[in-house]
Amino acid sequence: MAALRPLNTAFASLERILGVRLVLALAIAGALAAPAGAATHANGVDVSHYQGLINWAQVAGSSYRFTFAKASEGVTLVDATYPVNRAGAEGMGLRFGAYHFGRPSGTGPATITASAIAQADHFIGIAQPQAGELPPVLDLEATGGLSPTNLAMWTSAWMDEVKARTGVSSFIYASPNFWKDKLSNTAAFALGGYRLWVAHWTSGTSPLVPASNWGGLGWTFWQWTDCAKVPGFLNCVDGDRYAGPDPGPLAIGTYATGPPATSVPPTIVGSAKVGTVLSAVPGTWGGGKPVSFTCQWEQCDAAGANCVPISSATGETYKAAAADSGHALVAVVSASSTGGTAVAASPPTLAVGSGGSGSVTRPVATTAPSIVGTVVAGQQLTASVGTWTGSPTSFAYQWQRCDASGTSCAAIPGAVSSGYTLTPGDIGATLSLVVTATGGGGSQAATALATGLVAAAAVPAPVPGSLAAVAGQAGAVSTADSRATVTWQPGAVPDGATVTLVPGERAPALKGTGVVLGVSGATILPWPVDIAFAAAPPAGSVIGYSTDGVVWRPA
Template sequence: MHRRSSFCLLATALILNALGVWAAPHAPAAPAGMLAGIDVSHWQGGTIDWSKVAASGVSFAIAKASEGTSVVDPTYAENVAGASAAGIRIGAYHFAQPSTKVGEAAAEADHFVKIARNAAGDVLPALDIEHMNGLTTSQLQTWVAEWLSRVNARLGVRPMIYTSPGFWRGAMGDTSWFADHGYTVLWVAHWGVRSPTVPANDWGGHGWTYWQWTDCWHVQGISGCVDGDRYNGTDLVGGEIARLSVSVPGGGAVSGPRISCGAGATRCRRLADPGTSFSLTATPDEGGSFVGWSGRCGSAGTAATCTVTTTGRVRARATFGFPLTISKLGTGDGTISASPPGLSCGTTCEAVYPYGSSVTLTASPDSASGFGTWGRGCAGSVPTCTVGVGAPMGVSASFDAAVSLEEAGRGTRFGWGTARDPRAIGGSYLFDSRTGSSVSFAFTGGKVTWYTIDAPQMGKARVSIDGISHETFNGYAATVHVGVAHVFGHLGPGSHTITITALGSKSSSAIGTRVVVDAIRDAGVLRRSPKPRAGTWSRVSASGAGGGSHVVNSVPGATASLTFTGTGASWTTVLGPSMGRAQEWVDGSLVRTVDLSSPLRTYGAVRTISSLSDRTHVLRIVVTGRPGAHGTGTSVAVDGWMIR
């Protein structure tokens, strides 16, 4: 956009005026649907009054920044400052001096990038190509492509091209290669016409974006002529440098073209072409998780990838988080709540909080417990604790139980397993097989009859009446005999108790040690499937157990129960490869099935039922007879109870 001589300008004006197509110096700034602008350089001379320029309706200005490899327009910095202060969008152009010298295009591009501001919201950078300087069309095409590519690589923005229809057709061979390869913004110079001619097949179908419609427009605030330009639209956002800003407070990283946020870089930016789409990918740090997008990527939600289109200034934020895990310890019970919300713990719970969150935890013991201490990420005995989330974090809260019972303490009850069998007197019978397991029945009168089953899998049992051992019985038989009666008489009147204890032994021919109670007869009444008065499980000595021993059973249907008053209860058990699965029932409803198997034997494992209403309840443990995930055994052990 070098200025021509006054003679040339006058001659051109006379010719165009005679043809009736000269755009008068005081023509309207821009028709409807367009915005008015100017391009300036040192040719304007003197100081421009940019406030008057803005008042005249000028929306944008494109200022010459550089030429060749070393020339800097002396008015560029002043023009940028003045236009920006007046609220006029500013852009920069480079006047090309192409040559065949190797690296010349890159050197000119670098010079332009060094001098021009090229900030977000500025008019797109421009290459002003007006001279061939002795290059062939092919050489000039290559030179222009190298300059554009270099600026794009440096800025992340594709410059627009300033040219006239005649020059592009003659010097550049009317090539559409540039428009077809992403350089879609054309600044066309075509004076004295009502609509510009657009070269390169209507610039690859994109048309013109900026149009220099005259080289002599009179604008308030500028002495003499100035180039007049128009933008094809009413919002410059389509012709200005866009910017994508990504923020990552911490806990992960976001990557994309020319974007690499994270690892200490909490904010990163890049310039971009208007209307360009980018794919951003969120990757959490080890142990963390991606919480979600906000800003322009908000619609992507919690998806790891977001596609964002850069128009104007675009902001996206990626939030990562880490799990905060709360574990309850001790013999008591209570809840742990959190602010901000997310956690409300009964036993062990976990929630993901955004990186940098400050979370206040509050421990609330139930009516039968007291708060002990915090552990791991918290400390002290004050019921509240505040933690900062910057990595996976665990916090433990200890509650102390109000009452602790031995496994056979007050309110406990143990029962044998039940098997359905149509051959049994009542259609089902009680049975057990482990050493020391017993079942007791109350009766009245001087005689009682115990009905059992003799079979190959039956073992030996001892019968006691009122605590006095009477006789040992062997239930083995080569074939099944149902309704086998053992009568005990001459006991005297009144109330008595008969206790049948499995000895866990058998004859050499037997294939099991099972002992069966099919029915009880006393006072002339036959009690089918009788309900025992009391029972015990087999007791096993173990140095790791509480008190040096615990009780155990492996018979399906065997039960251990605790009647208590409170808001929760725990039972202490044993884990190991010989342990199986057990059901936990409360007040007749199944709560859950627990797996007690473990590769290693562990004593003192606590299973807790909490958050009950403060009244009387019955906790019942039922042996399922099924192995767990870490062993082949089916045993269930009880080593104590705790009431809260």
């Protein structure tokens, strides 16, 4: 991108020289145009303050359909032309998106992560991505001296923070050579579903695409030249192309509403040693978007219990002090959206030890966690933690209830042990599991693949009169005259409670039905039971249990 040319590699500079020569040759021939095949792709431009004043009406009138504008750089720089370009482009009907020029930095996992999160937060504060706009873009052209492994860590932390706050997966802008040389041609981001805006200046019909054709996904946007002649610009501008006739389907959808809800808990990066910087990662949240995060660090006993807030420790990072020695630390994250605020805490660190030169690494899952068991109501599922590097010493669990596709998940309150018994509320859903491993280098979460759809337990033949509920089993009771039958799924009736169903209209009865239902020792049930009648009950009858959990309504 224009603002970053001084940082381009020698190869990229050579590409630029060749691109300019090509433009000159085409101009001499009187045929300055996009490369062959442009008719099948939407044309666009990317801009920053380097372009100066832009006549967006002329740009739109020349069949350009989208633009990306620079919003921010590093942790402090703001492109002053961003709001002007945004208003001008959108006012003329162009699809608009924002990009951040990354300035990676850091000396270890905690400071690398903190740098990425701070820059992502800075970008969101300036860009403020809106529904209907194109997804955010991370422009990678600088390494900050980071190794490929650490640069990938920085990139992942930036992308994760933007997604946590907006629910939107960002794009990555990079040249093929940069990706190959500076990120070891990793395909991890492609496999994670992040799409590529490739910068390859060529007159060919297609660009070079790194990471094995970006994991088979190919390019989504292509910056094919740094010197397109476009009406509305005083000088040439970066020319781009979308891999299709209209980038509209990529636009950010309507943001979710409601209060935030955690799905992957916060974690801590760094070694719990006196004088060492720790960084809090806010985790993943459902519910209302966009969301903002604040953090309160807490000091706990060595086992991670009895935690109290640490005065003035409210930043993304925290340097363990001498007073923390022998204590575990916890990061409590508050997530706020227009729909409300929710709070979640990280697993505790190990007890803070004395400083030292020993190197420890944050746990990383090399084999993902998995779920073992039969997905039928009443059956127990068991967590397999997978395999991890970083020598984790403890694991925390959070079971999730997901939609049928297994992609939209929410934490199940209280489901935090290694086993989980499926309830009637899980029927028709899928289940997932987040395992958080904690070791000397901090904590990290990994998510198991979702199960198949949870099925209802088979209901046995009804027993006349009464039946005691058995753990893990469905049940059925009929009246002696077979006028009605009540059935329930495992967990809807307390284990061992006796269910009775007899003819009558006495209280407490199901109004107008001619039957009396009883559950010993219970007046409120967590899930409804079902009552079927041999003949249609009278109009106005109260049948079954209401959704507010009340077992019956008195006659």
